[in-house]
Amino acid sequence: MPKLKAKLPLLGHLMPHFALFVILFPGVCLARQLINQDCGSTFCGNLNISFPFRFKNQPPQCGLYDFELVCENNNRTTFVAREGKFFVQLIFYENYTIQVVDTSLDTDDCNSLPLSSLYYIGIYTIMYVVNCTEPINSSLYIGACRCTTKSNTSSSLPTSHFYFLDAKTRPSDFNQACTIEAKVPIKVKNITGMSTLDIYKKLLEGFWVE
8 A cells, every 4th residue: 555645844845945035035025015005094075085995196005006086176086097087976885886977967068978988887778979960850869968059150060969879779770870979877777758958867876887
């Protein structure tokens, strides 16, 4: 019957090497303790910001860079992503999610549009923001402009017509004069029959991202 070889002596051979590594490179072990540490909490407006979230101006070891936020004028917390810029409305620390709203919606400019597409979580419907080269006479196309009066523009300049269109619209109903500018989440079953103002009210409720 073959004899089992003892494995414990191998650990005994490795321990001196490990001890030597710790003696020669103590900074490596210390650095791992300092990175991504909890640097306490701070406020921006009415939001409490703490680990794993961080502000851009905090020391590099504080929080995680994937959760980096910006505090504007010590009053408004924003999240800047490749897809756009968003105001942070709420932070849920249990699963590290944030409720955000497109910054273009919080402006006095009635011509501003929600053109930021961002990955979201939760029960939301996707709607398209479409740019058309001509007016579209269809109930499926809901005007995206909040302005009550049209601005005076030269007739020689190209005109854009923006509409909201439900993402479940059939390909046969998609007008060839239109192109998709953004895919925006909205918390409704569909936008069919909704007014422009009702859509904007829903968009201002924001959506959750992680």
